[in-house]
Amino acid sequence: MLLSPRYRPRHSYQSPALVANQLDTGCRKTLAQLILDDLRAALLDNTVSRLSANDATQALGTLKGLGGTPEVASILGTSPNLSCLLNLSTKIDDSVQNDALRCIANTVLLDEPARVTFVGAEVGGSNICIDLLRKPSMEHVFLASRILFLCTASAAAAAPFIQWLVEHKLPNVPGSGTAIDIIGSKLDDLTESIKEGKTAAKDTTMDLLKLIFNLCVHYPKLVDCEVQSPEVTISDSDNKVMGDYWSTRLDRQVTFHLLPPLLRAFHVNSSSSNPLETPLPHIVHSLIVIPVVPANRNIWFGKQSPALTLPDSASSSSASSSSTHSSKSRLIERASCILSAGRRSLLRPSGSRPETPVLQDSALRAYELLDATLAHFMPGDIPSDDPSIRSRLPDGEPLDDLVSPLVILITRFCLGDEDAKIRIRNWFIPHNLDRSNPLESRPDLLGRCLRLLQSVYHTRLKRVCGEIVVTLATTLSGYLGYGNVAGFLFQKGVVSPPARSTTSGPLTTTAGGLPINPITGTIEKEHEPIDMTDEEKEQETEKLFVLFDRLEKTGALPPSQNPIRKAIQGGKLR
DSSP states (O other): OOSOTTSOOSSOOOOHHHHHHHSOHHHHHHHHHHHHHHHHHHHHTTOGGGOOHHHHHHHHHHHHHHTSSHHHHHHHTSHHHHHHHHHHTTSSOHHHHHHHHHHHHHHHHHOHHHHHHHHSTTTOHHHHHHHHHTSSOHHHHHHHHHHHHHHTSOTTTTHHHHHHHHHOOOTTOOTTSSHHHHHHHHHHHHHHHHHTTOTHHHHHHHHHHHHHHHHHHHHHHHSOOEESSTTOOOOOGGGOOTTTEEOGGGHHHIIIIIHHHHHHHHTSOOSSSSTTOTTHHHHHHHHHTSOOOTTTHHHHHTOOOSOOOOOOOSOOSGGGHHHHHHHHHHHHHHHHHHHHSOOOOSSSOTTOSOOOOOOSOHHHHHHHHHHHHHHHHSOTTOOTTOHHHHHHSGGGOOHHHHHHHHHHHHHHHHHHOHHHHHHHHHHHSOTTOOOSSOGGGOSSHHHHHHHHTTOSSOHHHHHHHHHHHHHHOSSHHHHTOHHHHHHHHHHTTOOSOOOOOSSSOSOBOTTTOOBBOTTTOSBOOOOOOOOOOHHHHHHHHHHHHHHHHHHHHTTSSOGGGOHHHHHHHTTSOO
C-alpha cells in the first residue's frame, strides 16, 4: 500500500524496472493513469499532507519507470496529469518534489506537445520553474533548467513562452525584472560552485546554458531582427541561421545580465587535461550567438574606455535628451559595477560571494584556449588526419563538434572588432615569424590550422579554419603563401593566385628584409643553376614536345593552351 491509511489505493505497485519489463504498452498506459488518479484523489481529498514520503517516492518512481516511452509519456503529458505532478512538486519534502519534477522532465523530453501544455496557462508550470531557479538546491535548479531548456527547444511551438521569459516583468526581481536576470544570476552561482569543485554544478550549468542558447537563438526569430552578416538576407523564421540574426530588444538584457556571467564562466580555467572540458563548449555556443558590436566591446575585451553605451530607443526630440543622457549614465554606472565584480545572487546576502572580475580579454582567452586544445589533440607536428587524434577525444566526440564553435567565436571577434582582429592576427602570425621552414609543419597553432586546411576527415573544422585564416590574412600571399590556402580558396570560387603588386615591391620578412615566396610563404631561396649539357637539354626539350603533343591529340589539352605550340607561333622556338 502506498498512500496514507485514510486513502487506500485501488492498486499496488511493483518496482519500476519490473513494471517496464513485464507489461505491454497498453497496460503500462493504463497503470500510469491509475497511479495518477490515486495521487490526484489524495490531493483533492487533502490527504497529501499526511502522505508518507516513502509511499509517494515509490508511486512516483513507478510512474517514472512507466513513462520511459513516448506512448506512456503522452498520457503523462495531458494537462490534468501535468498539473497533478506539478502540485506534487511543491508538496511534502524535497525528495518527493524532485521525483515529481523528474517525471515532468522525462515527459517533456519524450512528448513534444507536453512542452507547450506544461508552460500553458492551464498548467502554469513556467512560474514554478522560474521560482525553482532561485532556490539554493542544486537538484531543483538542475531539473528546472532541464525542463525550461526542453520547453524552449522549438521556436515555433514555444514562441509565446520564449517571449514571456524575455519580456515579462516578474515580482521581486531586481535588475531587468525578467527571467533573464534570474538566469544570469544563477549562472554566476553555478560558476562559483564549479570553481569550488562541485561536480553536480557542471551538469546543472550545461542545461542552464542550453536554455540561454535557446533564448538568444529563438527570440530574434519571433520579433524584428537585424542581419549580422552582410552576406545574409532576410528569410523565413524557419530558415534563419544561428548567429546570423539579432534583435536590438535583447541588447540591454544580454549586455548587462547574460554576457558578464557568461564571460566570467568562460574565463574559469579547466582542471582537466582537456582544455575544453564541460561546460566550456556550451559556454562557447552561447557566446557565438551574441554579436560583437561597439556597444559591448568593452565587456568582451576588457576595455575600460571609452565608456560603455548602448543604442537608446528614446525619442530624439530635444525634450527627451536630458532624460536619455541620465538613463545612459545610470546604464554606464551599472555596467561598471557588473564588470568590476561578480553579480550578487538574488538569494545570498550582499558581499557573501568573492569578487570575480570580468575585465579580461576574451579574444586572448579564446586564442589561448584554441591553442591549448589543438596542442592537446594534435601534439607536435602530426598530420591533421592522424588516427591518434580520434583516440584522444572524450567519449568519441568528433573534433569537428568540439573545436569548430571556438574557431567560429574567434572569427566573430575578428569580424566584429578591428582592434581584436589585429591582435589575433599578431598572435597567429607574429612579425618575427620564422619562415625558414614550411609554415604548415610548424608545431604551433598556425601550423596546426594550416594542416587542418588539408584535412579529409575533419571537414567542418577545415572549413572554419579556412574562414579564420582568410579573415586574418587579407593579403594571403604576404602572410601565409597562396599554396597553403589554395584548396580552401578554390572551394570559395577563387581559382588563381593573387597578383603581385607592381608598386610595393617584393614581399620581404620584417627582420632581415629577405624576400618571401608568395606561394609557400617561406623565405625565397636562390635557384641553383641547372647543371646540364646542351645535349641533355635538347633531350629534355624533345620529351616535352612529345608529352604536350600527346596531351593535345588526346583532347586533354586544347591547342590554344599548348605552351610548345604557343612558343613556336610566337617565334620563341623553331
